[in-house]
Each structure stands twice: as C-alpha cells, then as structure tokens.
Amino acid sequence: MSGFVSIxxxxxxxxxxxxxFVFSKTHAQTYKxxxxxxxxxxxxxxxxxxDTSNKFYDYAEPIKEGIALVRYQHKWQFLDSQLxxxxxxxxxxxxxFTNGFATxxxxxxxxxxxxxxxxxxxxxxVDQVSSMxxxxxxxxxxxxxxxxxxxxxxxxxxxxDGISNxxxxxxxxxxxxxxxxxxxxGQPILPETFDLVSANSNGNVIAFKQNSVFLIExxxxxxxxxxxxxxxxxxxxxxxxYLIGDLMVIQMGGKDFIALKxxxxxxxxxxxxxxxxxxxxxxxxxxxxxxxxDLNLNALSNQAYEDLEFYPEHWLKIYLGPxxxxxxxxxxxxx
Numbered sequence: 001m002s003g004f005v006s007i008x009x010x011x012x013x014x015x016x017x018x019x020x021f022v023f024s025k026t027h028a029q030t031y032k033x034x035x036x037x038x039x040x041x042x043x044x045x046x047x048x049x050x051d052t053s054n055k056f057y058d059y060a061e062p063i064k065e066g067i068a069l070v071r072y073q074h075k076w077q078f079l080d081s082q083l084x085x086x087x088x089x090x091x092x093x094x095x096x097f098t099n100g101f102a103t104x105x106x107x108x109x110x111x112x113x114x115x116x117x118x119x120x121x122x123x124x125x126v127d128q129v130s131s132m133x134x135x136x137x138x139x140x141x142x143x144x145x146x147x148x149x150x151x152x153x154x155x156x157x158x159x160x161d162g163i164s165n166x167x168x169x170x171x172x173x174x175x176x177x178x179x180x181x182x183x184x185x186g187q188p189i190l191p192e193t194f195d196l197v198s199a200n201s202n203g204n205v206i207a208f209k210q211n212s213v214f215l216i217e218x219x220x221x222x223x224x225x226x227x228x229x230x231x232x233x234x235x236x237x238x239x240x241x242y243l244i245g246d247l248m249v250i251q252m253g254g255k256d257f258i259a260l261k262x263x264x265x266x267x268x269x270x271x272x273x274x275x276x277x278x279x280x281x282x283x284x285x286x287x288x289x290x291x292x293x294d295l296n297l298n299a300l301s302n303q304a305y306e307d308l309e310f311y312p313e314h315w316l317k318i319y320l321g322p323x324x325x326x327x328x329x330x331x332x333x334x335x
C-alpha cells in the first residue's frame with residue numbers, strides 16, 4: 001500500500017493501513033481507468049470494450065503536476081499521470097497538487113497536507129491551511145495562524161489572526177484587525193499597519209488605509225506609490241483588494257468595483273462577486289451569472305456561467321447545471 005505517513009512521525013500509519021485494507025477487499029480493480037471527454041473516469045474491460053455499466057469515478061479534475069484528483073462515491077483519491085492509483089487512501093475532501101503539495105480533509109473536518117512522497121506535512125491534523133508557496137505554508141489551529149516550511153518544520157507557531165503567503169522570506173500578518181509586514185525570522189519589516197492588503201502579484205502588493213491605496217514592494221516593504229480613492233468612494237468601506245499586473249481592482253463595501261491604473265480610475269462596475277485568474281481575465285457575477293472580461297473590461301464572450309473557477313495553464317472550470325465542465329485555451333467546451 002502506498003499511503004501517506006507523517007514527515008515527523010508515523011502515527012497515522014496504522015489507521016491508513018486499516019482503511020486501505022478494508023477498501024481493497026471490497027473494491028477489487030479489474031479494469032483500466034481512462035479519461036472520458038467529460039473528464040469523468042470509466043473502465044475498459046479486459047478485452048478493450050468500454051464498460052459503461054461499471055462507471056468507477058464520478059468526477060475527475062485535470063491532471064496537475066502529474067497527479068489526478070478523482071472522486072468515487074463522495075470520497076476523493078489521487079492517481080498518477082498514467083491513471084494508476086497513487087495512494088490507496090480515500091479522503092472526505094481534497095485539493096489538487098500545487099507546488100508539490102495537496103490538502104486533504106479527514107472525516108472529523110480537520111485537514112492534512114501531503115507531498116508526492118506520500119508523506120504528511122504535520123505530525124497532527126490542523127484546522128485550515130493555505131497552499132504551499134515559495135517553500136512555506138500558513139496553517140491555523142485553535143483560531144490562530146502560523147507558518148510551516150516544506151520540510152514540516154514549524155517556523156511560527158499559531159499566533160496571528162491571519163497570515164498571507166510568504167514571498168521573499170516575508171509575509172503579512174493580521175493582529176487586532178491590522179495587517180503588518182514580518183520576516184520569517186519573526187521581525188517586523190514595516191512600522192506602518194494597514195486595514196487590508198492584497199495577495200502578492202509580481203513582487204508587489206497593494207494595501208489600504210484612510211482612503212488611500214499604497215503600492216508596496218512585497219519583499220522589502222518599500223512604499224513605491226500612494227493614491228487616494230476617487231472622492232465618490234471615500235465614504236465607503238474597502239472590502240477587498242486585487243493587484244493584476246499594474247491594475248488595481250478595489251471592491252468597495254457595496255457592490256461597486258473600481259479599477260485604478262497608475263492612480264487614475266480606469267473603470268467602475270457593479271457586481272455581486274468577482275474572480276480573476278491573476279493575469280488577464282476577470283469574472284463578474286451579474287444577475288446570478290458570471291461573465292468574462294479582459295483587464296479593460298471588454299467582454300471576452302457572450303456566454304454566461306452559473307459558476308466558474310480559474311485553473312493553472314488557463315483552464316477554466318465552469319458549471320452548466322447539473323454538471324461541471326472544463327475549457328482549455330486551445331479547445332472548445334469539453335463535454
């Protein structure tokens with residue numbers, strides 16, 4: 001059995017062995033899995049015929065980093081790039097691999113992080129985690145957040161109310177409702193604190209306080225520029241910040257989204273929700289459906305989607321009830 005064991009100890013090994021043994025006894029594999037166009041997995045029979053009566057996996061995501069994430073009877077499992085079982089263990093929920101690590105959720109609601117060597121990152125399950133970025137991952141336990149590196153070493157025990165991803169050995173941490181910049185050595189980088197900060201984009205973040213937006217170099221904390229919000233929005237609360245190249249998208253307290261480019265307002269839009277691939281595409285939910293736009297707010301398609309999610313390499317996961325589908329840059333909708 002190719003189960004996951006902890007990087008720091010093996011206390012889950014007996015549990016995983018028992019779980020895999022029971023599963024293997026009741027679900028003997030006699031067919032070779034294969035990706036259907038709808039990205040569901042079926043089995044071929046031994047004589048090469050598609051066996052539609054023995055549909056095995058009811059959902060599968062595109063292969064990421066050589067690993068496929070599939071679902072069978074509401075449980076999740078990983079396959080390798082040849083669609084062979086990567087691990088005999090099933091989980092209640094899971095994410096695909098990002099930078100060599102994936103998050104799996106246990107039946108008690110807690111989670112673990114696994115690597116491609118089938119090892120757990122934590123000695124004990126935790127409550128929540130971010131994705132692994134630049135060799136570090138933020139995690140929470142007991143309502144507080146800390147940091148761990150990709151070797152399983154705890155860099156910071158859970159201390160803060162929130163932590164961003166690490167870039168250039170620094171991270172943003174929230175305490176008492178304010179965000180400050182810290183080094184992984186536990187030293188503050190900036191004396192100033194902010195109401196909100198964005199995710200890192202090309203080495204920069206944007207931060208907000210007192211009706212002003214600051215462009216900050218993420219690795220040093222150097223403030224590169226400062227812009228005031230348009231007067232019409234200065235009485236509103238700032239809800240979220242997004243930095244996409246040199247475009248700043250600011251979500252105000254209501255349904256207003258404004259975009260600033262070099263301090264000047266480029267466009268304004270009202271929408272219920274907002275998503276972005278972080279590079280060239282924006283998605284706004286309007287009247288219950290998502291539509292796609294470029295960074296200048298030009299419509300990319302007349303199609304509207306009930307839900308969507310951006311994936312690496314410009315894949316797009318869309319929901320056209322009652323099923324999810326995937327689109328690629330080179331191909332039409334895969335059904």
